[in-house]
Amino acid sequence: METNLYNRVVATLLAIATVAIGLFAIFNLQQESTYQQPDDGVVWTEANSRVLSGLIAVHVKSGGPGAQAGIEPGDFLTAVNDRPVAYGADLDLELKHTDVYGKAEYSIIRHGVLLDSPVVVYLVPVDRTMLNLTRLIGLVYLGIGIYVLFRRWTAPRATHFYIFCLVSFVLNTFHYTGKFDLLDWTIFWGNVAAEALQPALFLHFALVFPEDRLRGRKRSWLVPLLYLPAVTVIGIRIAAMLLWQATFELKLLLDRIATGYVAAYFVLAAILFLRSYRRADTPLLRQQLKWLTRGTLLAVVPFTIFYAIPFLTSNQVDLPWQRIADLFLVFLPLTFSWAIVRYRLMDTDLIFKRGVAYTLATGTLVGVYFGAVALVSAWIHTHLPPAVSEWGLVLAILVIAQLFDPLKRRFQSWVDRVFDRHKYDYRKALVEFGRGLSSETDLQALLRSIVDRLPSTLLVAKVSVFLADSPGLHDGFRLAASHGLPADLEGDSLDLGFLDFDYRERQGHIFFENTQQTIHLPETQQRAAALLDLNYYLPCRVQDAAPHSSPNSANASAKSRTIAVIGLGRTIGGDFLSSEDVELLESLASYIGIALQSASLYARLEEQVSEFERLKEFNENIVESINVGILAVDLDDSIESWNAQMEAMYALSRKEAIGQPLASVFPPEFMEAFDRFRNESGVHHLYKFRLTTRAGESRTANIAVAPLLSRDFVAVGRIVLVDDITERITLEAQLSQADKLSSIGLLAAGVAHEINTPLAVISSYAQMLNKQMKGDTKLTPLLERITQQTFRASEIANGLLNFSRTSTTEFRETDLNQVIRDTLALVEHQMKTARITVAADFSDDLPRIQGNAGKLQQVFLNLLLNAKDAMPQGGELRVSTVANGHVEAIIADSGAGIAPENLKRIYDPFFTTKSAPKPGERRGTGLGLSVSYGIIQEHAGKINVESTVGIGTTFHLEFPLLRTTIHA
Template structure:
């Protein structure tokens, strides 16, 4: 048993050898085509005193020059040839020619190659004759005109080689797992090398490779063939036992290979020696072929298994059909040095093609049961076709002759040819009905069984199409199939409803010939082998022996053995989605009543019948599903009506004329209008003008339209806030038949949102006020206490008391005033309003920068401003927006204190319908964990400020965030440690706002400038 790595290595090796052999064969063909080797057509062999002609075929240059079998060539004189008319004539005088003695075949080959094609050579020959009853030797001379070597046989052999290679590849790729398929491919590849490689005579490196590859292929091919024959049907254990015997089969070929090597390198490589070795090679080839044919025949007579018996029957007959003509017309004449006509030689060569055909037929196991039927039918149709063709052309020729004779007498000379053409066409048209009648009669005589099956199939198909009950349909199938095909066992397996992405499962639903015990336990069957929807699935599954389905998993093997069915044929139908075919059922069939397998014609007709059965089953299932869908539709309609009536959203529909067609219960409650008063009434009689105006505005728009927070007055005088969705109402053809309006009453939700917003606002302000009270009241209390204590201490000092008492009173008053401010802030948390007005952002930023000029200058911070002169104004509270700018600048200034100096960049720009303010600094930046908390109240990084920094309260960015949200804007922060921080603020711009000239000029004056404040 080969491992996976061994199999891959063998496959790679075979691929490399195959490509190399194919490439060398092309190179050999090109080399042979470009080199024309001269020849005289004689088979010469060394003898005493020269070269003896042992075969002189007729119609060769030597035969035409008078050379006959038995003549001995002693010398050659050669020269140029001049062509005059059709006969070549020598130019030089005989005295100028060079005479070369011929003692070896190699010398002869060099001399005729030196002369070249279409040149002449003068042969000196000795011929044994009888004169006056006495034998004598006579010297004769002959002028031979050399011709190119006829290499037609090489092209025929190359064609045979391609057939071998193509069949070998087909068998290997189609059934690479079949027993002996790899061996068969090696045999075909070796045969390809044997018949495609031919020594051209150029004597270069390529020619040497071709020669030795051909010799090696000749030594191995017969042994491969006999090895295949001996081990074709053997068991694995037997093959291991006989492995030594198999190796002995290759010893004769190895011996012949050694002899060839010795003949080239150690012995005198004479023509006679090479000819004898060629004779031994072909004798070895024929002997092995004959032994293989006998092995096939003996095993065929002894084999009991029906399938293997059919294989061996076809192999033995095919091998005999190959071996007999090849041995009789090619090998034996070669051994006897006999002169055989070229036609018989070509027939012998062409017979070699039958060998790979029979082998591939047996290995692939395709229609082996029909070999006799196919052979007999082929002969029958060949004879019938020949008779029809002869009769057809006889009638056409006779009709054309008569028409031509009539045309010659009655028609003008210019129309006679056209009359002949018209007569032939008319004869062809008249003959077509006759041809059809004869063809129908031939089919009736030679194919009566198939025609009867077709009639039964048509009748059965009509009955199936008329059946809509699935149970009755399946019962009819298992009843009629045994009667039609004479089967003993029939079963029908039905596919479960297909689920997306899941594999189809089958179950046994009806059977004939199966026991009740099998039918009752069918739920436990593993029918996974019935997977006909995969890409490489066959049209049917055949088990020669259901009890020995070794290629299947154990549960499936037990199922196949229990069912004891030999054929499984899928009933395929077109998929409703995705295209292609799907298997809706599978027919299982056993053997006939006589124990025979079905023929291929039976299987083909059964596959056709399976298509009818599949359509009939699909129709029955569709009919049953249709009934179920009608029931489901009625139930679903009631269910949908219940849903529409039960939902807490108002739904009604209008037709194309704006008449109300439906009105659910929620509409009755929300709009205070009963259903009876709304149905069939125009829309303008039920709804107010505000709604009709919006409805007409959205009428021309396609798709879904929504009115958000629309105030809808009701007939009771109440106003409701609702989200109204208007959508087209489509039928099954996607045509608009009206509109559907969905009214979601959100009045209560709006009120709750307002309350929630106010609560969140108060909660935020309260949180802020609490922080302020905590942070401010404590130092105020300390200041007030110490001020009062200082005032009491100064009462004894009249001079200082008079001078400092007014100051202390002012301090006390201001602390009380600050306390009052904090208390006012707490009171503001309970209720407050903010006034919005038009705000020039550029002016606000410049004013803020000037306001903080001293603090920024003392901190050595430069402000760079890039203000867009075309910036529109925004709606907001100037004081609060200025507070935001102050917080941004002061935070940046505090961050830059660690560096000792720095720069703040402030820029403005317009983005679509918003105003963007960007604050950037080149300070130390913030890590991500700090950046996530910057908006949390009381979160600060300045709890321990350095000199020059403020102590933070953690409320600056929290207040800033609240102000930005209050103005309908957004704030985004980004920071990189070591590079700086940027805050991006977006505020909605006032629509159609254009900058004032003064604003633009002022902003332009600061555009791009660095202001050191």
């Protein structure tokens, strides 16, 4: 009871509002026809000048009164009829006093100079042509809203949609005239309210259609927030009217605020519809929302791009294409009305297509009609006398109207044929569809094409395709694709034994008038037929050659078998198919059968090709993944294959190498060795071959050259395997050096122990004799020299012991920069004495290493003293540290350098070039670099040397980064 009362109250209020709004629209039209507002054809704005007050011409309408009087954009208007004008209200008041067709004298300043005489402007009525067209759009809104309301009062959101249409009617039909009496003020504020409410109603509609996103207490507060901008726009209009000066600039600002608000809400609503369309989970809803979304975009996008954005970003207003873009909003009611009336897929699709097409058709007809009338009128005015031209124009209009009527009917017939093409040519579409099936080779795509095209062509609600898994068996079919069936039905176990066309040798099709009452079938098959709910089953047959007959034999016979079955339900309207439809479908089934068989064969062929490609790719991956360079050449020595390892080793990409002659890629030394066994069979090897790459890098490689044979064991080229052993050779040299040092260390330990004992005896007795012969001037120097030489021999012996001794010194976190600084401090005086300049460059953020500071200081002290000895005449010593994935110390001198033949022996024990030192140099023992090498190895580091005779020597010491342990 309460619901009925509520509905009655709502209906009464809507009826009263509709009648009142309609009466106001009629009164507004009458007033507009009797009262004409004067216009000078110029868009003015207030000048931002502190010296002069007046208006500046922003835009002069071509052919308007202002343009005819000679007003130009940028002209400064100071007075009209000798009355000063400072604001837009002043100009409107003077134009109103002058009235339509009156003469107004404009005082104009142009380029800073006041014109000698006033500019005379003859005012004309405001052009209201577009207003009549917008009134037509408003009537469309109102008519659709009333149709929706009367047709389906209880439909979802019908009342909301009607209010939206009613507000849109007000927006398009209420146009104030400028008279500003009680009626005009009512029209003005009604238009302002409608302009503010229409976008909010439309966005609200998008939020609740097709599902209510504002349902629930947590979202109910969004409704008033949704309408807050509309209330704000109205409030700004009221404030501007009561508090602010009426200027053109203010009017333009208010119009831009309103336009920006309208465009923003419309774009947001379009996004919501697009989002709903993408999230639609049912075909019906998705198809319905597709047309709603397209209709919204068709209305909103042109309005936003061609009207709102130019209006908001520039002063160009009232342009023709802006007016046309504003008219696109008429598509909103056309696309939404039928969705609310029926809320069905087909009807929504149909009403959108018909609404758009009939609107475009009518517009085209009207445009062509008036265009023809205008052309004839222009010809009559040009070629006929004035006395005859008026009667000639009337006669031309009548003749064109008579000739145009058949064209209109023809156009209407064409539109009807387009929208009812399923009644005219859907049979032709089916035949073309069947012929085009053979071009589809993908089985799944073919199945989707069948179940998608048949429903849209035949207008049936359900279509399915059953494929034969086991041809010849009565239960060998499975549901492969469907349209309109439940999604979980394809995975259900269905007894499809009634599809036994080959087993029972049926020639036609199966028809179930009532799928729920198939009592002639077994119980499991009855269940399957009821779940599928399909009324027609048509076999798709193909011809197979007789198994015991040759294809070329005259007795070869063919036997048909069913490869698939097509199932169809009733039409969307609930009708059965006609006999002509079934006959056509039976013919089409043969095309479908052939296409399915071809797609199955193609699928099996693709599987074989895919397997071949997989094996080929697998073999190629083996070649690419092997850690040996592999290349193949043909009999003309042209490179045909080049794997990734060759790319990395030879610094030459596969694209650059393939197709190149072997001689243009490899050096002459390799080609000379390659040519030596060109005519010999078998596999040939080049051990530790020095290969210079194109980048100039020298590599050492083991190379194997073998013949490349075909399946028939015919030589088609050669395959070359290149094993890069450069790193291995370096490691072997380091291992040999370490083994040599170890052997020498053991030997040195034994020698040192044996020498120390007699040296101690000689030293003791020499010192005793020295004390006894203290006064003997001849023997004392000799004894002292003996003692010194024994000490020197002892130092050598101790050096040998240190070299051979395995240290157990504790390693700890060490700052390499500090070690080098401390060592430099020890030799600072010696460097200054030797006139050597020390340049130190230490990295501030150098990581710490794990090491022993004392032993490291011994290494750096030895290197610094060697550098000093290499520069007896003075020079420059550069010491620096860097971090590059490891910690590196660099010691470079500008001394004499090391001869190339000695460079490989500097780490050998007892090898020294200082056996006969020059003045200022110290005598060498040959153990310094050997001991340093051992200390660096003990620190898991590397020591490398670069030297050029006459330029200097540089030592590079590398240490691994400190490994930190994180305790949980």
